[in-house]
Each structure stands twice: as structure tokens, then as C-alpha cells.
Amino acid sequence: MxxxxxxxxxxxxxxxxxxxxxxxxxxxxxxxxxxxxxxxxxxxxxxxxxxxxxxxxxxxxxxxxxxxxxxxxxxxxxxxxxxxxxxxxxxxxxxxxxxxxxxxxxxxxxxxxxxxxxxxxxxxxxxxxxxxxxxxxxxxxxxxxxxxxxxxxxxxxxxxxxxxxxxxxxxxxxxxxxxxxxxxxxxxxxxxxxxxxRFDLFGFALMGLALASFQLMLDRGQQLDWFASWEIWVECFVALAAAWMFVVHLVSARDPLVDPKMFRDRNFVAGMLFMLMTGAVMLAGLSLLPPLLQTLFGYSVLQSGLLTAPRGLGTLVSMLLVGRIASRVDSRTLLLVGLSLMALSLWQMSGFTLEMDRRPIILSGVIQGFGLGFVFVPLQTLAFETLGVHYRTSAASLLNLTRNVGGSIGISLVTVLLGRNFQVSHAALTSNVTATDLPPLPPSLAAPGQFVGQSALQMLESEVSRQAMMIAYLDDFWVMMLATIAAFPLLLLIRRKPKPANTAA
Incomplete structure (x- = not known):
């Protein structure tokens, strides 16, 4: 074709x-x-x-x-x-x-x-x-x-x-x-x-071993307390060793699984790095929002799903728009706009409060979805623009693999940060709670100044945990915003395909 x-x-x-x-x-x-x-x-x-x-x-x-x-x-x-x-x-x-x-x-x-x-x-x-x-x-x-x-x-x-x-x-x-x-x-x-x-069985085995070990480590790390478990150490070592051997095999084999000449294309490499970031931010956000909405805001599973749907609507609208204007606007400009919108939406999400209604959730979701559309469409076009036609299937598979790996890394990273930031925030809030913060019993039940016992402590602990968890979510959104901003320099790697010169008749 x-x-x-x-x-x-x-x-x-x-x-x-x-x-x-x-x-x-x-x-x-x-x-x-x-x-x-x-x-x-x-x-x-x-x-x-x-x-x-x-x-x-x-x-x-x-x-x-x-x-x-x-x-x-x-x-x-x-x-x-x-x-x-x-x-x-x-x-x-x-x-x-x-x-x-x-x-x-x-x-x-x-x-x-x-x-x-x-x-x-x-x-x-x-x-x-x-x-x-x-x-x-x-x-x-x-x-x-x-x-x-x-x-x-x-x-x-x-x-x-x-x-x-x-x-x-x-x-x-x-x-x-x-x-x-x-x-x-x-x-x-x-x-x-x-x-x-010829099928590069050795290269495929190395890549498969590296990917499988890495995915297992990311998926089971939180459950096994990460490097406190020998299983995670083994999976990490196997992933690193297999990945290193695959890279050496890639540049030295006569007919490797993936042609290393693809990686000489600057746009394609920049596209893979962008895809890594996009997958991390998109899938990490999807993993954070539903539990946030259900556990801290009290929405049902279906309601939380509907509240995340506007992001998809923003993505759809922006993709239709970019598809029409991409031929007239520099793709790097579209990428800059998309990254800026994504960073803006994450900055908005880092300011969520437990007292807000659903409007900030919907608004930040629409803006983030709009930004994703401005990133994804020109990114896909630029990644293939200067690449040989015969590399397309392999390049498409690597781009999708990069997006999936980025998503796995993003989900694992925000999950780890969520748990650790919750502990830090909970300890900081608890250290500022004293006995005078406990509510007194109503006058009809006790003398003035008498404090509620275990029930009041449980209520206070529940509220402290709720506030600490919200702070942990906000910290995650802040980190995701910084990761998006860190991708801006990648725009300097992208070059446009030179247009053929007009020749005189």
C-alpha cells in the first residue's frame, strides 16, 4: 500500500x-x-x-x-x-x-x-x-x-x-x-x-521479557510495597537486563526485530517521547478522577463516569477542529497550544476543594480534552511526516506501545505519590490537632466543657483523613502539570518536512 x-x-x-x-x-x-x-x-x-x-x-x-x-x-x-x-x-x-x-x-x-x-x-x-x-x-x-x-x-x-x-x-x-x-x-x-x-526470535524474546517484567513490576509494586518485596527487585533487574541486551542486539544484529534506522528520524523519536508523556497524563488522570469523585465527593460509579465524559467531548471537538486547520497552521504551534491547555487544566485541578460543586470538574475536563486533541492529531502526523512509508506499521506499533507504557508508568507513579503524600499530609494535620479541637457535648447530655470520647475522636480522624487524601490528590495533579510543562522543550526537536521547490515549466 x-x-x-x-x-x-x-x-x-x-x-x-x-x-x-x-x-x-x-x-x-x-x-x-x-x-x-x-x-x-x-x-x-x-x-x-x-x-x-x-x-x-x-x-x-x-x-x-x-x-x-x-x-x-x-x-x-x-x-x-x-x-x-x-x-x-x-x-x-x-x-x-x-x-x-x-x-x-x-x-x-x-x-x-x-x-x-x-x-x-x-x-x-x-x-x-x-x-x-x-x-x-x-x-x-x-x-x-x-x-x-x-x-x-x-x-x-x-x-x-x-x-x-x-x-x-x-x-x-x-x-x-x-x-x-x-x-x-x-x-x-x-x-x-x-x-x-527473517523473524528475530532472540530480539523478540528480549523485548517481551523486558516489557512483561516491567509491566509486572508496575502493576504489582503498590500491592507488594515496591522494593520492600524481593519480587519487585527481581522484576526490575530482569526488565533492565533484558532491555539493555535488546538495545545491544538492536544495533548489532543483521536483521533485528525493529529497524534501528527508524530512530534516526528526529520527528519519530520526538513523537515517541510526546506519546510517553501524553499516555502518562491521560491514563493517570483517568485512574485518579473516578476514586476521587466516589470516595471524597460521594458520587456513584455511573455519576463519576458521566463527570469524566466531558473530557472526551472536548477531545472530539478539538480533533475535528485540528483536522480542518492542520494543513494551514504549523503543527508545532498546535502542539504548543495543546500542551498549554493541558497544563492549564491540571493547574485548575490542583485547586479543587471539597466544598465545590461539579462545575470545576466539568470545566477542567473539557479544557484538558481540548488540549489532548490539539496534541494528538499533529503529533501523529509529524511522527510519520519524515518517516519512510515502509516503516509505517512498525512505527505505529512502537508509538502505541510507547503510549501504553507511558500510561502504566503514569498510573503507578500517581498511585505511589497518592499513598505517600496522604501519609505525610495526615501526619502534618494530626500534629496540629489538640484536645480543644474536640467538639463538646450538647448541654442536654453533659455539663459544659465535657468532651465527647471515642465517637468524637473517630469523627475527627475521619475528617483529618478526608482532608489529607484531598491534599494528596491535589499534589498528584500538581506533579502531572509539571510533567506536562517539562515536555515543552521537545518542540525544539521537531522539524517540518521541506516542501518541494517549484520548478519552472
């Missing part, structure tokens, strides 16, 4: 609908099951620790499988791989819904993660191929809509399905939609050429 491959408008539309449907399904499944975990735990007779493997297994399987997308697409063709992945994702979703034990659903989630890993990078590469260069920004706006809005809609849809139906519908909903997408892909997606490439 090449830029703007000759297709009818109808065929291009059908392919776009099919690949975006598959993309949305895969992205939704990264977050849709989160809210259903308590129900799965009860239904499957699992413990709190084992039920978390429903999420962990999917993340690890997807991270390990993503890097081989480029090789598989070259070897068997994009159409064959895309259709096979869509069938595998749909079938494994049905198996997850039918699982009768925790072991079964974890095994089926591994299959779902492997199949789903190929969908997003293939969709991105195909959208580039079926559209001419002048429509790449619009295509990436559409692609970004699915990738960025999916994680936001996931908790809302998952909460509604679980509350009114069953946790099994979280997976069953994929079956009819996935079936339609598969049929459309088979019918309208043209067959591409195949390239025989």
Missing part, C-alpha cells in the same frame, strides 16, 4: 468505518473491565489479588505482542493479519463472557490482549495508506477520536452494563460489533503485498 491508494470513495469510507470500529473496541477494553472487577470477584469466587490479573494479563499480553505487528504484517499481509486479529479478539471476548473461573478468564484475556494488540497500529497504518498526504491530518483526527475517547467512555459503559445487566456484558458487547467489523474488513480491505523477513 502507498499514500492515497486508488480506492473508490465508498470503499474508503467502508474501510475507515471498519478499522475505527475495531480500534474503538480494543481501546475500550483497556478500561471497560475496571469497574466490573468487584462483581467478577464475587461471581468467580476470586480474591482481590487474583481478580486483578484480569487487567494485568491483558496489559502484559498486549505489550508483548505489539512489537511484532510490523513483522507479521510484512510476512502475511496487513489484510490477513487484521482480519485474523479481529476474529481472535471477537472470539476471545465471547470466551471471557462465558468463563466460569478466574483461571479461565485470565487465559482468555491473554488471548484477547494478543489479538487486540495488532488492531490499533494496523488501523493507523491503513488510514495513512488509503488517504493522500493532504488528508493525513483529518485521518489522524478520526483515529485519535477512537484512541483518546475510548478510555474515557470505557468506565461509563462498563459501569452501566455491570449495574443494569451483568459483568459478562462488558465482554459480550464486543461480539456483534466485532463480527460486523470483521466482515467489513474482509469485504473491503484490499490485499497488500507481503515481504519475506
Amino acid at each position: 502507498t499514500d492515497g491508494i486508488a480506492l473508490s470513495r465508498f470503499q474508503r469510507t467502508m474501510i475507515t468505518i471498519a478499522v475505527m470500529t475495531a480500534t474503538l473496541l480494543q481501546v475500550l477494553d483497556t478500561t471497560i473491565a475496571n469497574v466490573a472487577l468487584p462483581h467478577m470477584q464475587t461471581s468467580l469466587g476470586a480474591t482481590r489479588e487474583t481478580v486483578n490479573w484480569v487487567l494485568t494479563s491483558y496489559i502484559i499480553a498486549s505489550a508483548v505482542a505489539i512489537p511484532i505487528t510490523g513483522w507479521l504484517a510484512d510476512r502475511i499481509g496487513r489484510k490477513t493479519l487484521f482480519v485474523a486479529a479481529a476474529i481472535g479478539f471477537t472470539a476471545s471476548s465471547a470466551l471471557c463472557a462465558a468463563a466460569m473461573g478466574i483461571g479461565e478468564i485470565v487465559a482468555f484475556r491473554v488471548l484477547q490482549g494478543i489479538a487486540g494488540a495488532f488492531l490499533v497500529p494496523l488501523a493507523q497504518a491503513i488510514l495513512f495508506d488509503i488517504n493522500p498526504p493532504e488528508r493525513h491530518a483529518s485521518a489522524m483526527a478520526l483515529f485519535g477520536g477512537g484512541v483518546m475517547i475510548g478510555p474515557i467512555l470505557g468506565p461509563v459503559l462498563g459501569g452501566w452494563l455491570t449495574e443494569y445487566y451483568s459483568w459478562r456484558w462488558v465482554f459480550l458487547v464486543n461480539v456483534p460489533v466485532g463480527t460486523v467489523a470483521t466482515v467489513m474488513l474482509w469485504r473491503y480491505l484490499p490485499s497488500g503485498k507481503t515481504i519475506k523477513r
Whole structure:
């Protein structure tokens, strides 16, 4: 496939609908099951620790499988791989819904993660191929809509399905939609050429080992008190050792899993770094807001999901806008505007109070979503602008892998900071509480000046804990704002593709 491959408008539309449907399904499944975990735990007779493997297994399987997308697409063709992945994702979703034990659903989630890993990078590469260069920004706006809005809609849809139906519908909903997408892909997606490439088994093993160990460390670190556990030390050592060996193998092997020439492209490297930051801020924010709204503000699961939805609306609107103006405005300017809006929204969130209503939550969410759209669309276009066409599938897989890794790092980082800042804030607040701060009993119950005993202490401790937790959340938002500001210098790495000079007739 090449830029703007000759297709009818109808065929291009059908392919776009099919690949975006598959993309949305895969992205939704990264977050849709989160809210259903308590129900799965009860239904499957699992413990709190084992039920978390429903999420962990999917993340690890997807991270390990993503890097081989480029090789598989070259070897068997994009159409064959895309259709096979869509069938595998749909079938494994049905198996997850039918699982009768925790072991079964974890095994089926591994299959779902492997199949789903190929969908997003293939969709991105195909959208580039079926559209001419002048429509790449619009295509990436559409692609970004699915990738960025999916994680936001996931908790809302998952909460509604679980509350009114069953946790099994979280997976069953994929079956009819996935079936339609598969049929459309088979019918309208043209067959591409195949390239025989030797499979770098050693490189794949090293990368898979590094990613799996790193994801395990991030996922289980908080639960095991991080480096107080030997398991975390082992996982950290294995991840670092395997990653170092992979880098050495990458630059010395004759036919490595990933062509190292890709990393000579400055825009692509800058895009990966931007994607790392974007994934961290977006997914970390999504992991913080729902528990904040539910535990400190008293909103229900469904209400908290609806309050995070405006961020998705802001993202959708800004992506549609950027898709229209990207050809007339320097993409670096759009990135600057997006980063500034994201930093502004996080600054607003660092000023949340326990007495506020829902308006600041909605406003900061819309602004942050607007900023994400201004970042994501030009970022996707710039990352591929100076890169060779034959690198697109591999580059798309690496960009999506970077976003997922960034999200995992961001979630782990804010979780650690939340716990530690809560302890620090709680200790600081407690040190300023004295016996005179306890409320006296009403005159009808006791003599003036007599203090309530254990009940008053429990009430005071509850309020101190509530205030300390709010301070910890605000500190997290402040750190996320600083991380966003730290990404501004990356704009200096990006260069525009030179326009061809006009030649005289």
C-alpha cells in the first residue's frame, strides 16, 4: 500500500468505518473491565489479588505482542493479519463472557490482549495508506477520536452494563460489533503485498521479557510495597537486563526485530517521547478522577463516569477542529497550544476543594480534552511526516506501545505519590490537632466543657483523613502539570518536512 491508494470513495469510507470500529473496541477494553472487577470477584469466587490479573494479563499480553505487528504484517499481509486479529479478539471476548473461573478468564484475556494488540497500529497504518498526504491530518483526527475517547467512555459503559445487566456484558458487547467489523474488513480491505523477513526470535524474546517484567513490576509494586518485596527487585533487574541486551542486539544484529534506522528520524523519536508523556497524563488522570469523585465527593460509579465524559467531548471537538486547520497552521504551534491547555487544566485541578460543586470538574475536563486533541492529531502526523512509508506499521506499533507504557508508568507513579503524600499530609494535620479541637457535648447530655470520647475522636480522624487524601490528590495533579510543562522543550526537536521547490515549466 502507498499514500492515497486508488480506492473508490465508498470503499474508503467502508474501510475507515471498519478499522475505527475495531480500534474503538480494543481501546475500550483497556478500561471497560475496571469497574466490573468487584462483581467478577464475587461471581468467580476470586480474591482481590487474583481478580486483578484480569487487567494485568491483558496489559502484559498486549505489550508483548505489539512489537511484532510490523513483522507479521510484512510476512502475511496487513489484510490477513487484521482480519485474523479481529476474529481472535471477537472470539476471545465471547470466551471471557462465558468463563466460569478466574483461571479461565485470565487465559482468555491473554488471548484477547494478543489479538487486540495488532488492531490499533494496523488501523493507523491503513488510514495513512488509503488517504493522500493532504488528508493525513483529518485521518489522524478520526483515529485519535477512537484512541483518546475510548478510555474515557470505557468506565461509563462498563459501569452501566455491570449495574443494569451483568459483568459478562462488558465482554459480550464486543461480539456483534466485532463480527460486523470483521466482515467489513474482509469485504473491503484490499490485499497488500507481503515481504519475506527473517523473524528475530532472540530480539523478540528480549523485548517481551523486558516489557512483561516491567509491566509486572508496575502493576504489582503498590500491592507488594515496591522494593520492600524481593519480587519487585527481581522484576526490575530482569526488565533492565533484558532491555539493555535488546538495545545491544538492536544495533548489532543483521536483521533485528525493529529497524534501528527508524530512530534516526528526529520527528519519530520526538513523537515517541510526546506519546510517553501524553499516555502518562491521560491514563493517570483517568485512574485518579473516578476514586476521587466516589470516595471524597460521594458520587456513584455511573455519576463519576458521566463527570469524566466531558473530557472526551472536548477531545472530539478539538480533533475535528485540528483536522480542518492542520494543513494551514504549523503543527508545532498546535502542539504548543495543546500542551498549554493541558497544563492549564491540571493547574485548575490542583485547586479543587471539597466544598465545590461539579462545575470545576466539568470545566477542567473539557479544557484538558481540548488540549489532548490539539496534541494528538499533529503529533501523529509529524511522527510519520519524515518517516519512510515502509516503516509505517512498525512505527505505529512502537508509538502505541510507547503510549501504553507511558500510561502504566503514569498510573503507578500517581498511585505511589497518592499513598505517600496522604501519609505525610495526615501526619502534618494530626500534629496540629489538640484536645480543644474536640467538639463538646450538647448541654442536654453533659455539663459544659465535657468532651465527647471515642465517637468524637473517630469523627475527627475521619475528617483529618478526608482532608489529607484531598491534599494528596491535589499534589498528584500538581506533579502531572509539571510533567506536562517539562515536555515543552521537545518542540525544539521537531522539524517540518521541506516542501518541494517549484520548478519552472
